[in-house]
Amino acid sequence: MEIRFRHDVENVLKEAREQNKPVILDFSAAPM
């Protein structure tokens, strides 16, 4: 299992409202 981080934050926030689900927002400088 892996975490599929999304980068479209605006859409994530919109979906969170629609699904009533919390969000993890990771600010990272690690190599991708």
Place this chain on the structure above:
Amino acid sequence: MWPDERVARFVNENFIPARVHVKDDAAAFKKYGEQYNAQWTPTVLELDPNGEEFYRVEGFLPLDDFRAQLMLGRAHMDFKKAKWAEAEKRFREIVDKLPNAEAAPEAMYWAGVSRYKGTQDATALKETAKSFTQRYTDSSWAKKASIWA
């Protein structure tokens, strides 16, 4: 931390995961870094479904401490929504699964508070204070709970 199977399962079950990379996506970092006041990396925010921050983890942590912090934030979200039974379950899970994590004493404190809030039975606080005489005795949370003894 993120590749760990237990972290991944917890995140996928409880959140929609999103990432802003400070260099590779500088425009998003400027926008959301300012919006959420993220001045340093790593910064991990737990946002409620309305996008409001309810928990923040800044800086590197060893795996178990990181897991515990993620779980603690999620438990606090239930607490703030007055979901006392769910919050207590989540706080106790931290103490049970990660008893040596730095967040464990705080989780034990709030588990007791959650039980009290849900039952209005002051015994929950007394029992929590008693638990702090046996575990995490040097923690600041033990001091906070001592008033309930």
